[in-house]
Amino acid sequence: MTSTGHGQSVTLPSFLGKPGRACADVDPELFFPLSENAGPAIEEAKAICNSCAWTAECLSYALATRQMFGVWGGTSSRERFKILTGRKRTMSARTIGPNQVASQQSHGWRNGYSTEERAEQKTKALALLQKGATVAEIARALGLSRMTTKKRIDEARREVTQAPAA
Numbered sequence: 001m002t003s004t005g006h007g008q009s010v011t012l013p014s015f016l017g018k019p020g021r022a023c024a025d026v027d028p029e030l031f032f033p034l035s036e037n038a039g040p041a042i043e044e045a046k047a048i049c050n051s052c053a054w055t056a057e058c059l060s061y062a063l064a065t066r067q068m069f070g071v072w073g074g075t076s077s078r079e080r081f082k083i084l085t086g087r088k089r090t091m092s093a094r095t096i097g098p099n100q101v102a103s104q105q106s107h108g109w110r111n112g113y114s115t116e117e118r119a120e121q122k123t124k125a126l127a128l129l130q131k132g133a134t135v136a137e138i139a140r141a142l143g144l145s146r147m148t149t150k151k152r153i154d155e156a157r158r159e160v161t162q163a164p165a166a
Helices: 039-050 055-064 077-085 098-109 115-129 135-142 146-162
Strands: none
Touching: 039 098, 039 115, 055 115, 055 135, 077 115, 098 115, 115 135, 135 146
């Protein structure tokens, strides 16, 4: 427990004291940009999170404690809000940019997710599944429906079994 100096105490996540955190040697201010419009800082923080062994635990902590600010577990506060409120992700010209809209129309992305996003969802889903998470917990963590989560897990398992031996 840590005091905030305002008569309040905060319970810090247990993984903060563990080795292997990608954020351990990084300035904490990177993870708490002054505004959500600070896109480059958010993307840089997410990139650090994506290389961390504690991403799932960090995201679980942020969701459980309703962290309203900063990048936690590779997600921005807006992304966590969408996960917590169950809002479905929508792709629009405003959120993905004009060049990607043309690409979306010509390549026909399924469900509004790019190939890269689908691959990332599969990777994260399998990692969480290997750590013992249920489909419902994985769905919440990824902001997907249970059905879509099951599909991602099945797709990932098929890819693993069909992968050529090295």
